[in-house]
């Protein structure tokens with residue numbers, strides 16, 4: 001990849017995405033071949049917000065490449081608690097490591113942090129902003145199950161606050177896809193995201209309040225969680241949440257080949273009875289985090305090395 | 314500006330309201346009510362001893378009502394002029410030396426403004442204690458934070474950093 005940092009899925013071209021996904025497929029097919037590839041390298045994990053899953057997936061990926069991780073630990077136990085700025089933290093940890101992974105509650109945190117450091121930085125979520133590595137594993141899963149061109153995808157749930165949704169929507173505009181966004185009115189895509197999507201030529205985007213009208217035409221249904229705390233009162237939440245839950249009855253109207261995805265954890269958006277059907281791809285999706293992050297780390301770390309005169313390819 | 318009253322050597326009425334300056338900058342055709350924001354965006358608050366005259370809601374053929382800001386002893390840089398375009402897109406800048414207008418130009422919208430506006434998004438990394446200068450991309454109809462990507466279309470003047 002040409003990039004030193006991965007901050008947002010907007011920076012990824014179709015070629016970039018294919019490079020990562022192809023590499024992930026290679027790695028997935030033969031993990032032993034890369035087992036020592038980055039021996040001696042260290043990845044810094046800076047998680048200013050708890051995320052066991054994303055963190056463990058990066059940790060696994062780095063260790064499977066023969067490297068290791070250093071972990072800032074929880075915010076409570078670190079110097080951040082004493083008021084150290086993010087800019088200072090990344091400049092210090094940069095000196096220990098070959099690449100950094102950052103999760104931070106503030107939007108734009110990864111962009112800012114990348115301006116202070118030279119080692120590659122991977123954005124693992126910045127507030128309501130971006131989550132590009134999630135997007136890449138989503139795309140990998142979609143490609144495996146339905147292909148990325150000539151694709152009709154429904155993205156449903158909390159589209160307003162869901163950074164994974166925004167990242168995915170941007171990335172999908174690189175492909176021949178039509179995107180249907182399904183949500184309660186109060187959780188529609190932010191106007192800024194719609195603005196960006198419409199900036200993309202040929203982006204086919206439609207918004208709906210009901211799943212019914214689009215379900216039969218979908219190849220993929222990407223479900224996200226509607227969070228209780230977004231609603232002023234419990235009753236409002238119950239009214240809305242129920243409409244956006246998937247069970248086998250809902251899926252009767254769907255194509256047999258429909259792939260159902262969810263960036264987990266789920267609460268009750270997808271009934272457990274779906275887990276055993278051919279529709280369910282969400283556990284596979286979660287597992288894909290490892291080969292995709294291995295591919296990304298491999299590309300970034302090999303690039304960084306290449307600049308120093310060593311060759312990898 | 315044949316389409317407008319010229320306040321330097323024309324209409325004596327207006328001349329009385331906003332006095333001539335010897336050397337400095339006259340910012341004309343500011344939309345009515347924006348004069349104080351123009352000063353804010355330029356960081357002029359009089360504390361440096363600058364001599365500033367302001368005409369507010371002066372009749373104008375072109376804008377119906379316009380503001381005029383005259384700053385004695387200071388010639389604006391192109392950067393400052395560009396930033397003015399965000400709140401005064403129709404402004405004309407007159408550089409005055411020895412009571413004569415020696416240069417006159419319109420503002421142009423820059424691609425980016427740095428360190429001028431503060432982000433209204435409280436979840437934005439630039440609103441904390443980080444050592445970062447705010448940066449906004451200028452869109453056709455607004456500005457957009459380069460960090461959190463929030464778009465602001467109205468009330469840009471209210472984002473002017475005051476410090």
Ligand SMILES: [Zn+2]
Nearest residue numbers: 432437458461
């Ligand atoms: Zn911002």
